Amino acid sequence: MKIEILEEAEEDLLAGFRFYDRLEEGLGQYFIDTLFSDIDSLHLYAEIHQQVFGYYRLLSNRFPFSVYYRYDQETVRVYAVLESEEAIAVFLADALQAGDSAYIAKAMGVVARAKGMSELARETGLSREQLYRSFSEQGNPTLKTMLAVMRALGVDLTARPHEPAARDQQVVQ
DSSP: OEEEEOHHHHHHHHHHHHHHHHHSTTHHHHHHHHHHHHHHTHHHHTTOSEEETTEEEEEOSSSSEEEEEEEETTEEEEEEEEEOHHHHHHHHHHHHHHTOHHHHHHHHHHHHHHHOHHHHHHHHSOOHHHHHHHTSTTOOOOHHHHHHHHHHHTOOOOOOOOOHHHHHHHHHO
16 A cells, blocks of 8 residues: 655654744654654555545544544645644643643643644633743643643533553552
């Protein structure tokens, strides 16, 4: 099977690379490596993803992006690589599941910067400075800040019981 990344999708990937590389040196390359790995997985998993507006949509595992593609016989054509609310939710859920407060704050910061701190400040009523401080590497956002930002991002913080294996492992420790 052949995978073809169309020019528009290449531009999306380049814009993502530039954005993440400005946030932290090396993060742009990690973004590219991750998205190409996601795209390469289409060799095995083309057509299993949900269809949206006539395209299949693959949600990236590590960044809040969706890959929109079509599949015909022997070729996967990638048309766009875009941020999406669902991809943001999956990205943040993964960070929350990790249970590391620094990682959660960093993931929230990545998403917040991608949306735009000025826009988030308007929507949450918090100052840009407070948002930058809360989601910096040394940041420790309050629950109030986390809930306000998540609401503005269009995602919910939810609770669910641990998986049985995870509960059993905690009892043993």
